[in-house]
Amino acid sequence: MTRASSASAPLAAPDPELPADALDAADPLAALVSRFAPAGDVVSYLDGNSLGRPLTATSGRIEGFLRHDWGTRLIRSWDERWMDLPTVLGDRIGAAALGAAAGQTVVGDSTTVLLYKAIRALLAARPDRHEIVIDDDQFPTDRFVVEGIARERGATVRWVHVDPTLGVTVDLLADVVGPDTAVVLVNHVSYRSGYVADMAAITELVHAAGALVLFDLCHSVGVVPMRLDEWGVDVAVGCSYKYLNGGPGAPAFLYARRDLLPTLEQPIQGWMGAADVFAMADGYTPAPGIRRFISGTPPVVGMLPLHDMLDLVEEAGIDAIRAKSLALTDYAFALVDAWLGPLGVTVATPRAAELRGSHVTVTHPSFRAVVAALWEEGVVPDFRNPDGLRIGLSPLSTTFAEVRVGIAAIRAALLAG
Amino acid sequence: MTRASSASAPLAAPDPELPADALDAADPLAALVSRFAPAGDVVSYLDGNSLGRPLTATSGRIEGFLRHDWGTRLIRSWDERWMDLPTVLGDRIGAAALGAAAGQTVVGDSTTVLLYKAIRALLAARPDRHEIVIDDDQFPTDRFVVEGIARERGATVRWVHVDPTLGVTVDLLADVVGPDTAVVLVNHVSYRSGYVADMAAITELVHAAGALVLFDLCHSVGVVPMRLDEWGVDVAVGCSYKYLNGGPGAPAFLYARRDLLPTLEQPIQGWMGAADVFAMADGYTPAPGIRRFISGTPPVVGMLPLHDMLDLVEEAGIDAIRAKSLALTDYAFALVDAWLGPLGVTVATPRAAELRGSHVTVTHPSFRAVVAALWEEGVVPDFRNPDGLRIGLSPLSTTFAEVRVGIAAIRAALLAG
Numbered sequence: 001m002t003r004a005s006s007a008s009a010p011l012a013a014p015d016p017e018l019p020a021d022a023l024d025a026a027d028p029l030a031a032l033v034s035r036f037a038p039a040g041d042v043v044s045y046l047d048g049n050s051l052g053r054p055l056t057a058t059s060g061r062i063e064g065f066l067r068h069d070w071g072t073r074l075i076r077s078w079d080e081r082w083m084d085l086p087t088v089l090g091d092r093i094g095a096a097a098l099g100a101a102a103g104q105t106v107v108g109d110s111t112t113v114l115l116y117k118a119i120r121a122l123l124a125a126r127p128d129r130h131e132i133v134i135d136d137d138q139f140p141t142d143r144f145v146v147e148g149i150a151r152e153r154g155a156t157v158r159w160v161h162v163d164p165t166l167g168v169t170v171d172l173l174a175d176v177v178g179p180d181t182a183v184v185l186v187n188h189v190s191y192r193s194g195y196v197a198d199m200a201a202i203t204e205l206v207h208a209a210g211a212l213v214l215f216d217l218c219h220s221v222g223v224v225p226m227r228l229d230e231w232g233v234d235v236a237v238g239c240s241y242k243y244l245n246g247g248p249g250a251p252a253f254l255y256a257r258r259d260l261l262p263t264l265e266q267p268i269q270g271w272m273g274a275a276d277v278f279a280m281a282d283g284y285t286p287a288p289g290i291r292r293f294i295s296g297t298p299p300v301v302g303m304l305p306l307h308d309m310l311d312l313v314e315e316a317g318i319d320a321i322r323a324k325s326l327a328l329t330d331y332a333f334a335l336v337d338a339w340l341g342p343l344g345v346t347v348a349t350p351r352a353a354e355l356r357g358s359h360v361t362v363t364h365p366s367f368r369a370v371v372a373a374l375w376e377e378g379v380v381p382d383f384r385n386p387d388g389l390r391i392g393l394s395p396l397s398t399t400f401a402e403v404r405v406g407i408a409a410i411r412a413a414l415l416a417g
Numbered sequence: 418m419t420r421a422s423s424a425s426a427p428l429a430a431p432d433p434e435l436p437a438d439a440l441d442a443a444d445p446l447a448a449l450v451s452r453f454a455p456a457g458d459v460v461s462y463l464d465g466n467s468l469g470r471p472l473t474a475t476s477g478r479i480e481g482f483l484r485h486d487w488g489t490r491l492i493r494s495w496d497e498r499w500m501d502l503p504t505v506l507g508d509r510i511g512a513a514a515l516g517a518a519a520g521q522t523v524v525g526d527s528t529t530v531l532l533y534k535a536i537r538a539l540l541a542a543r544p545d546r547h548e549i550v551i552d553d554d555q556f557p558t559d560r561f562v563v564e565g566i567a568r569e570r571g572a573t574v575r576w577v578h579v580d581p582t583l584g585v586t587v588d589l590l591a592d593v594v595g596p597d598t599a600v601v602l603v604n605h606v607s608y609r610s611g612y613v614a615d616m617a618a619i620t621e622l623v624h625a626a627g628a629l630v631l632f633d634l635c636h637s638v639g640v641v642p643m644r645l646d647e648w649g650v651d652v653a654v655g656c657s658y659k660y661l662n663g664g665p666g667a668p669a670f671l672y673a674r675r676d677l678l679p680t681l682e683q684p685i686q687g688w689m690g691a692a693d694v695f696a697m698a699d700g701y702t703p704a705p706g707i708r709r710f711i712s713g714t715p716p717v718v719g720m721l722p723l724h725d726m727l728d729l730v731e732e733a734g735i736d737a738i739r740a741k742s743l744a745l746t747d748y749a750f751a752l753v754d755a756w757l758g759p760l761g762v763t764v765a766t767p768r769a770a771e772l773r774g775s776h777v778t779v780t781h782p783s784f785r786a787v788v789a790a791l792w793e794e795g796v797v798p799d800f801r802n803p804d805g806l807r808i809g810l811s812p813l814s815t816t817f818a819e820v821r822v823g824i825a826a827i828r829a830a831l832l833a834g
Contacts, residue, residue: 040489047492054487062479070471070664072457075464075799076792082665110713112687113530136699141688141713144701148686241714247487248499248717269565270529271558280802282553284561296527296558297658300665302719375493382492385697 018335020400029316029324029395036397044406046381048394049219049359052245057308065304083277086298087290089306093244093253096313098217098236099227104258106290107240107306108298111218111252112141114237115185117266117293118254119149122183122212122235125263129182129211135160135168139191142216146185155182165348166355167195170205181211188226188236189219189357192384194349196224196357200231207232212260218242221253222309223325223358223395225318234260243358243394245309251299256290270295312396324395325358331400332360332391335407340364343414348388359392370413379409435752437817446733446741446812453814461823463798465811466636466776469662474725482721500694503715504707506723510661510670513730515634515653516644521675523707524657524723525715528635528669531654532562532602534683534710535671539600539629539652540570542680546599546628552577552585556608559633563602572599582765583772584612587622598628605643605653606636606774609801611766613641613774617648624649629677635659638670639726640742640775640812642735651677660775660811662726668716673707687712729813738812742775745810748817749777752824753808757781760831765805776809787830796826 024030037054039045045053069077089107094100109117119132134146136159150157158176162168167190177184184206186197199215206213217238220226222245228236236255240246256264265286271277273294275285286292313321329349336347340362348361364370364387371383382390389410393403441447454471456462462470486494506524511517526534536549551563553576567574575593579585584607594601601623603614616632623630634655637643639662645653653672657663673681682703688694690711692702703709730738746766753764757779765778781787781804788800799807806827810820 037483037488039491040485042489042491045491051487051492051495053491054483059480059483062483063476066454066471066476066479068457070468071454072459074456074459074462074470074797075468076797077665078468109526109530110687110716112689112713113526113685116685116712139688140691140697140701143699144686144688144691147701148684152684239714248494249714250718251716252713267565267569268530268533269561270527271556271561272529274557274561278802280557282560284557284564295533296529296669297656297666299527299668299716299719301667301722302716305718380491380493385695 018338018404020331020404023327023331023400027324027400029320030399032312032316032396033399035312041378042380043378044380044402044409045398046391046393046403046406048397049242049390049392050382051248052242052309052394053397054247054305055245055308055312058305061308062304082298082300085300085303086294089303089310090253090290092310093221094255096310097222097318098255099225100229100255101258104261104290105253105255106293107253107303108251108294110249111237111239112145114252114254115142115145115216116149117268118214118235118237119145119183119185121264121266122214123149123153123155124265126182126212129180130154131156131158131181133158133160133173133176133181133184135162137162137164137167137190137192138185138187139216139218142185142187165193166350167193168197168202170198170201173202173205177206177209177211179209181209183212183214185214185216187216187219189224191219192348192388193361194357194359196220196355199226199233203231203233219359220357222313223321225322228255233257240306244306246306247302250302250306254293256293261290262288264292266293268295272297316396321395325393326353328393328395328398328400328403329356329358329360332393332403332407335404336360336362339407339411340414343411345414358395359390361388361390363387364389364414366414366417370410370417373413374409377409379406381406381410435755435821437821440744440748440817444741444817446737447816449729449733449813450816452729458795459797461796461819461826462815463808463810463820463823465814466659466807466809467799468665469659469726469811470814471664471722472662472725472729475722478725479721499715499717502717502720503711506720506727507670507707509727510638511672513727514639514735515672516642517646517672518675521678521707522670522672523710524670524720525668525711528654528656529558529562531669531671532559532633533566534685535631535652535654536562536566536600536602538681538683539631540566540572541682543599543629546597547571548573548575548597548599550575550577550590550593550598550601552579554579554581554584554607554609555602555604556633556635559602559604582610583767584610585614585619587615587618590619590622594623594626594628596626598626600629600631602631602633604633604636606641608636609765609805610778611774611776613637613772616643616650620648620650636776637774639730640738642739645672650674657723661723663723664719667719667723671710673710678707679705681709683710685712689713689715733813741812742810743770745812745815745817745820746773746775746777749808749810749820749824752821753777753779756824756828757831760828775812776807778805778807780804781806781831783831783834787827787834790830791826794826796823798823798827
């Protein structure tokens with residue numbers, strides 16, 4: 001294929017064909033794709049790992065909220081349905097995606113604010129220890145929060161240096177976690193490589209050292225099954241706008257282990273986290289349960305789309321979602337190897353099924369320009385500085401055909417470049 | 418009127434009639450009431466000071482957001498329209514309601530979280546001082562946040578004791594603000610009494626002592642004009658779901674004075690407040706401007722209704738809104754005096770126009786039960802522990818007729834009690 005011919009037919013697939021039809025036909029979750037709102041000019045959406053798509057059902061839900069819950073029940077809806085939303089939705093996330101029993105998960109605030117509360121609470125629970133362990137490839141907000149807290153609390157940040165095509169391993173942590181470690185913060189799935197950390201083994205290691213572990217689930221929740229209760233994870237925080245499709249800036253959630261919870265005190269004491277919200281009393285007494293991690297008034301509007309997505313996750317089941325995710329990433333690897341590898345594209349995501357989340361990261365020096373061009377033609381992966389292109393595969397909304405169209409377009413753009 | 422007749426016609430008005438018709442007919446903002454969504458069975462909504470009503474325009478806006486911005490532009494909308502929302506809306510609030518030039522106001526997080534950031538930042542800006550001054554009648558979340566911060570930072574809380582039917586005065590503050598005062602936190606309008614603090618004089622007093630002042634605007638923004646720039650206020654925080662009608666749990670806003678801003682460092686360092694959001698760089702450098710008060714991903718969905726309400730505030734003008742607010746509270750006082758005073762109801766709101774916000778608080782030992790009964794019949798004021806009933810008058814959505822119906826219903830409920 002010459003450069004000229006690729007420019008005139010940019011979505012034409014090169015050999016080998018690697019057809020998607022049979023894969024979509026065999027997909028037990030294929031019917032659920034139609035639950036999502038039409039994506040207009042987008043022919044391949046490969047960024048559900050950054051912002052999931054809306055469900056059609058959400059329009060009616062929000063219209064009903066405007067007309068009835070807010071519009072006519074007005075303030076009465078706080079008593080009737082809103083006050084418990086943070087824990088109702090938290091429990092649903094826990095059951096559907098976290099392996100968490102009720103009463104340990106709450107929705108509210110941004111991921112960053114919840115990470116701040118979580119780290120402060122965990123650090124305070126280990127007052128004789130002074131180190132926070134984190135790796136140097138974590139998402140920026142995690143690193144920034146940790147550095148800020150370390151400075152204000154006089155703690156030390158112990159950096160784990162990781163291979164950016166992998167992530168944090170038990171062996172790497174074993175070298176740095178020790179008697180002065182208070183908290184270890186680990187991204188369950190690396191935002192860059194898609195590497196899945198071994199949550200069970202890391203928790204065991206951290207606990208053996210007498211420290212506490214916090215997992216950031218942003219890039220795994222809703223797509224990689226986990227068993228927080230069974231594995232004894234202390235605290236976990238995740239966002240709801242990626243694979244949980246909650247909408248841009250939708251509130252995050254926080255899980256805290258039931259038997260640890262009563263000892264955790266977060267620093268942003270607010271009325272909605274108090275034991276008796278409407279007592280208007282002197283002095284703050286935290287709620288006995290997970291509500292103690294709430295500070296201000298819960299962001300009701302921002303939580304509404306989550307209902308619909310949780311319906312869908314419950315209907316599909318997290319194991320079936322994981323199975324489709326693995327099939328999608330397998331297919332993406334095959335297409336990348338056949339079509340992009342020969343053009344100098346490198347894969348930065350682990351190949352082993354148990355080590356990969358639901359996005360495949362590839363690198364090439366031209367990807368900044370390539371992604372900008374692809375966005376114009378309705379092919380939407382995302383770009384991560386300095387040279388990464390992430391192919392996000394959101395199992396409930398992504399078809400195999402879409403993956404094929406998208407990777408063919410990446411090839412065409414590189415050839416046209 | 419006997420008890421039996423009042424029970425059979427609970428909304429019938431006693432003498433004197435104090436008719437509302439002429440007042441509504443003379444109201445220059447009367448036509449704007451129709452912009453709000455129908456309130457169904459609610460015949461008198463007197464709780465706009467707690468949760469404002471939705472505008473009809475918001476349905477179309479959210480539908481467009483779901484279909485276009487989120488549904489088809491998807492992740493591209495961050496570049497196209499969402500990234501600047503916190504400052505675009507902040508600037509609009511500043512211009513329409515705060516007397517604040519652009520670049521000093523940002524929307525995001527809950528009021529509680531923003532109060533935490535603000536107090537921490539102001540305390541850090543006066544490192545040689547150790548006192549936070551606050552009054553004992555402030556809204557619980559303000560007191561809780563201050564107490565938490567004082568404990569963690571080793572600061573002292575100096576309590577100002579206020580008359581609960583008034584609020585914080587310059588004289589009261591003059592007795593406690595001194596050379597060790599770092600921060601003074603004042604509610605612009607008291608949530609209980611509706612008293613309006615003298616923002617200009619308090620700011621002058623606090624600055625004369627070398628301290629910094631933080632105003633909580635939750636109960637004044639959108640209804641009591643203010644001139645933050647002119648008065649030299651340091652920082653202010655307010656919510657958007659009361660008189661700004663942003664919806665339940667809509668994000669709050671923070672104002673920081675332009676020349677003070679570069680010295681303010683808030684503790685929750687997140688990627689969206691960094692100088693270069695997408696650099697994914699090592700180490701946090703705060704954005705030079707007001708964005709430094711942002712931590713996590715902005716809550717887009719929760720900000721959408723604010724657009725429509727700000728359109729309306731801009732159209733009406735804050736001075737006309739204040740004029741109607743005063744007319745509504747005047748009318749409420751007249752009805753309360755004529756109809757409720759004889760039943761043992763006490764007024765807990767200052768009478769002088771310059772000292773009152775836009776709610777009138779009345780007290781009676783039966784009000785907990787009265788409010789519960791009124792809610793059942795579509796008359797919706799709110800109750801505040803232990804015996805307060807607040808008559809909230811939201812000038813853009815409240816008619817004089819509605820005030821009359823509501824206060825007549827309170828009378829009927831007391832008589833039926």
